[in-house]
Amino acid sequence: MLDLLLAGFGNVLSPQIFILITLGVAVGIVFGAVPGLTAVMAIALCLPMTYTLGPAAGISLLIALFVGATSGGLISAILLKIPGTPSSIATTFDGAPMMENGEGAKALGVGIVFSFIGTILSIGALMFIAPSLARVALSFGPHEYFAIAIFSLTLIATLSSGSMIKGIFAGVAGFAISTVGIAPVDAITRFTFGRVEINAGFSILTVLVGMFAVAEVIRVAESAHRKGGAPITPPLLVKIKGFGFSMAEFLGQIPNAIRSSLIGISIGILPGIGAGTSNIISYIAAKKRSKTPEKFGKGTIEGVVASETANNAGIGGAMIPLLTLGIPGDAVTAILLGGLMIHGIQPGPMLFITQGPLVYTIFAALVVAAIMMLILEFVGLRLFIKLLAIPKHILLPIILVLCAVGAFGLASRIFDVWTILAFGILGYAFVKAGMPTAPFIIGFILGPMAETNFRRGLQLSAGDFTGFLTNPIAGTFLALAALSILWQVYVALRPHKIATLPNAQD
Amino acid sequence: MSRNSELIIGLAMLGAGLGYLYLTMQLPRRGAVDATFFPYALGSAMAALGLLQILFTLRRSGFLPLAPSERLQPRQLLTVAATLGLVAGFIAALRPLGFPIAAALFLFAQFWLLTPSTQRPRPILYAVLAILSAVVIFVTFRYGFRLMLPGGPLTPYLP
Numbered sequence: 071m072l073d074l075l076l077a078g079f080g081n082v083l084s085p086q087i088f089i090l091i092t093l094g095v096a097v098g099i100v101f102g103a104v105p106g107l108t109a110v111m112a113i114a115l116c117l118p119m120t121y122t123l124g125p126a127a128g129i130s131l132l133i134a135l136f137v138g139a140t141s142g143g144l145i146s147a148i149l150l151k152i153p154g155t156p157s158s159i160a161t162t163f164d165g166a167p168m169m170e171n172g173e174g175a176k177a178l179g180v181g182i183v184f185s186f187i188g189t190i191l192s193i194g195a196l197m198f199i200a201p202s203l204a205r206v207a208l209s210f211g212p213h214e215y216f217a218i219a220i221f222s223l224t225l226i227a228t229l230s231s232g233s234m235i236k237g238i239f240a241g242v243a244g245f246a247i248s249t250v251g252i253a254p255v256d257a258i259t260r261f262t263f264g265r266v267e268i269n270a271g272f273s274i275l276t277v278l279v280g281m282f283a284v285a286e287v288i289r290v291a292e293s294a295h296r297k298g299g300a301p302i303t304p305p306l307l308v309k310i311k312g313f314g315f316s317m318a319e320f321l322g323q324i325p326n327a328i329r330s331s332l333i334g335i336s337i338g339i340l341p342g343i344g345a346g347t348s349n350i351i352s353y354i355a356a357k358k359r360s361k362t363p364e365k366f367g368k369g370t371i372e373g374v375v376a377s378e379t380a381n382n383a384g385i386g387g388a389m390i391p392l393l394t395l396g397i398p399g400d401a402v403t404a405i406l407l408g409g410l411m412i413h414g415i416q417p418g419p420m421l422f423i424t425q426g427p428l429v430y431t432i433f434a435a436l437v438v439a440a441i442m443m444l445i446l447e448f449v450g451l452r453l454f455i456k457l458l459a460i461p462k463h464i465l466l467p468i469i470l471v472l473c474a475v476g477a478f479g480l481a482s483r484i485f486d487v488w489t490i491l492a493f494g495i496l497g498y499a500f501v502k503a504g505m506p507t508a509p510f511i512i513g514f515i516l517g518p519m520a521e522t523n524f525r526r527g528l529q530l531s532a533g534d535f536t537g538f539l540t541n542p543i544a545g546t547f548l549a550l551a552a553l554s555i556l557w558q559v560y561v562a563l564r565p566h567k568i569a570t571l572p573n574a575q576d
Numbered sequence: 577m578s579r580n581s582e583l584i585i586g587l588a589m590l591g592a593g594l595g596y597l598y599l600t601m602q603l604p605r606r607g608a609v610d611a612t613f614f615p616y617a618l619g620s621a622m623a624a625l626g627l628l629q630i631l632f633t634l635r636r637s638g639f640l641p642l643a644p645s646e647r648l649q650p651r652q653l654l655t656v657a658a659t660l661g662l663v664a665g666f667i668a669a670l671r672p673l674g675f676p677i678a679a680a681l682f683l684f685a686q687f688w689l690l691t692p693s694t695q696r697p698r699p700i701l702y703a704v705l706a707i708l709s710a711v712v713i714f715v716t717f718r719y720g721f722r723l724m725l726p727g728g729p730l731t732p733y734l735p
Contacts, residue, residue: 122721235632239589239625246596246618253611260611261599284663291659292652294690463690468709470663470686471679475713478670479723487667495660503585504577521614528609 071201074426078434081427087127091134091435095442096450098138099145100457105152107465109139109402110282115472117275117409118479125413125428130435132409136402137189137439140385141447144181144378145454148174157381160353164366164373171369179314180371181378182447184327188379189440191331192338192386196393197433200422204394207419212527213538215395217547219520222397224551225340227509228558236505244513245520247272254522255529267485272493274408276486277514279473280493281500281507282401287466288498294463313448315371323375326356334380338387340399352380386436393417393429397516404511412480582633590626593619655689662686674728679710 081087094116101112112135120128143158148165161181168177210218227241228234250261251271262268330352337348356376357366366373391397396417398404410417415425422429447454477486500507524538531537539545577585597619603612666682673681683706691697717723718734727734 118717118723119721121723233629235625235629236585239622239629242618242621242625243592246615246622249615249618256606256611258604258606258611260603260615287663288656288659291655291690294652294655294692461695463692464687464705467683467686467690468713471666471683471709471713474667474670475675475717475723475725478725479717479721482724484667484670487670491660491663491667494663498656503581503588505585517614524614525609533609 071430074430075197075433077427078430078432079438081126081431082130082434082438087130087435088438090123090127090131091439092442092446094131094134095138095439095446098135098140099142099443099447099450099454100138101135102139102142102158103145103454104457104460104462104465105146105150107469108282108286109136110278110405111286111469111473112139113402113405113409114275114279114283114476115469117405117412118472118476120409121412121479125415126431128413129410129415129428129432130439132406133432133435134439134442136406137382137385137436137443138446139402140382141182141185141189141378141443142454143381144185144374145178145447145451148177148181148374149455157349157384158377160349160377161374161381163353163377164368164370165377167367167369168371168374173314173369176314176371177369177374178451179448180319180323180374182444183313183315183320184323184330184375184379185382185447186440186444187327188331188334188382189385189443190437191328191379192335192383193433193436193440194386195335195383196386196389196436200390200394200429203390204419204422207394208423210419210543212523212530213541213544214547216520216523216527217538217541217544217551218395218397219516219523221547221551221554222391222399223509223513223516223520224554226399226512228554233504234558234562236503237509240500240505240507241509241513244510244515245517246513247277247510248514248517249521254518255525265485267483271518272489272514273477273480273486274404274411274515275480276477276489277493278401278405278408278511279477280490281497281511283469283473284490284494285497285501285507287470288494289501290462290466319371323371326359326372326375327379329355329359330376330379331383334383335387337380338384338399339390348384349377349381352376389432389436393421393432394419396519398512401508401511404515407515579633579636583630586626586629586633588626589629590623593622593624593626596622658689659686662689670728671726672728674730675725676710676714676730677728679713680706682706683709 082091097116098109098112101107101109113132116131116135120131123131140157143153144161144165147153147158147161148169151162151166151169153159153162165177165181168174223241223245227238248271251259251269253260259269333352333355334348337351353366353373353376356372357363360366360370360372362370362372388399388403391399392403392407394417396407398407407417415421415428473490474487477490478484480486497507500510527537527544528535537544538548596615600612600615600619603615605612662682662685666678669678669681684702687702687706688697688699714725718725718727
């Protein structure tokens with residue numbers, strides 16, 4: 071393992087990959103920091119650049135974007151009181167009051183350092199858990215994979231924000247869209263209307279880019295002429311000394327950071343409830359365990375530490391099911407999965423056997439990206455603050471053109487560019503209908519996995535459906551899937567009180 | 577969201593499920609569990625969820641009227657339609673005009689269209705930015721990443 075890891079570091083510290091990681095982290099931070107731009111957009115628009123790179127270089131770039139974008143959200147969360155990404159919502163609760171109290175530099179320093187710590191701890195967990203889980207997963211057959219796919223889909227659909235009916239519908243609709251093309255096992259063409267371009271189904275990337283990036287441009291178009299929107303003015307910061315906090319303050323936050331990391335990693339592993347949830351849960355946990363809970367919401371570093379450690383700890387957590395089972399937990403890991411597949415890498419337990427050096431290159435890339443994130447956010451903070459003021463009406467059309475280039479680059483077909491427009495309209499319709507997009511994407515990705523393994527599982531058990539229930543692992547996951555639906559139905563039907571969080575935005 | 581909006585969403589969900597089921601029925605059958613098994617299950621689930629959405633909306637009370645800021649104004653709808661038209665035009669023009677010209681025209685128009693009402697459009701800046709962005713993207717991808725973006729009428733002049 072150690073020799074593979076050293077070889078991985080050797081790969082990522084080569085000048086080409088190191089420069090790519092540095093650029094990737096910088097671009098990621100900007101996308102995380104600017105409200106409205108997302109990690110998915112950052113990865114989508116850089117994907118075509120990886121087409122001609124080798125797998126190690128291409129994947130390192132994508133991972134650097136992921137790490138940078140997850141952390142970048144803290145900049146706008148603290149400076150503008152607007153979370154750049156959902157994973158930084160709880161950072162605003164204490165980061166923004168600290169900014170108002172003249173402690174903006176300290177809040178940023180704390181956020182940056184504990185983002186780094188959260189990332190590193192989660193990479194440690196990834197390196198420790200993933201190979202063992204992959205060994206266990208090697209014994210999984212179609213029954214287990216079908217059950218895990220259904221469990222993941224159920225979890226993400228029921229736990230998505232908003233109405234559960236709409237969440238489940240979105241997951242089922244994504245699954246339905248994935249049935250377009252040649253069917254598994256009996257190879258019948260379904261719903262292609264004679265178009266050979268979709269015989270292999272829609273590409274994950276065109277669906278993701280359309281649903282997220284194009285839909286966002288349409289959404290911005292809608293609000294462009296709404297009255298009351300003030301342009302973003304980057305705030306001024308006083309001179310920053312070191313990271314802005316003392317060693318005693320740092321040491322005092324270690325238990326909080328470890329607890330928040332564990333929350334972030336555990337939640338990150340589960341599909342559907344990633345950093346967007348873990349930052350809030352660890353904030354609540356930190357408040358409950360704090361000796362001074364009354365300071366929460368008024369500007370305490372404990373709140374910033376809890377949120378930022380947890381959301382970055384989700385990075386390693388989310389990579390565990392992605393690499394070992396090929397199951398993405400959210401849209402960002404879904405687009406990473408697309409990127410891996412473009413480079414001919416099929417995540418799953420076999421990846422650890424057939425492409426061991428590449429897996430450890432990914433681990434090394436994560437570590438180097440985390441270190442670069444710490445350095446770049448500290449050194450380039452003033453530059454990133456200036457970038458917050460880039461007008462969206464300039465940025466988004468350029469992003470859209472880059473997305474079109476990415477779609478065209480998949481197979482040099484204009485058809486794929488039309489596809490992103492179609493899915494963009496669908497994504498916009500989802501936003502207007504209050505329907506969550508993540509279950510759709512996960513349904514689209516896990517659909518073929520579920521169907522193929524269901525058909526194969528039935529063939530193995532000679533058409534006997536009970537094989538899925540008598541297999542202990544498959545039976546457990548299917549039972550958990552059923553329980554998660556029943557629990558959510560119970561939660562939806564019982565009268566509930568609304569939890570209040572300090573400074574919570576609506 | 578208003579009761580009517582939720583009802584329309586429910587009807588759209590039901591319609592999507594029924595439409596998918598109709599398309600599934602056109603597929604050839606090869607036994608009880610074949611290529612239509614999942615489409616039938618998914619279509620039925622979509623239709624059932626649509627019905628549930630309609631039923632819950634009809635049973636639920638306490639819908640609040642939309643706030644004025646939530647209502648789409650005709651100008652906003654026009655901007656959305658124009659954006660969609662511009663994107664469609666850009667894609668349609670990719671082959672005949674080539675990427676550099678199509679992208680520059682699209683960017684110029686889209687910059688202008690998305691300019692917030694609180695700011696004055698700056699056509700010269702937009703034109704320079706549009707041309708510069710289109711050229712940089714085209715050169716970077718065509719020569720840097722060997723992605724053969726269509727050159728259109730410029731093809732004979734390209735190295």
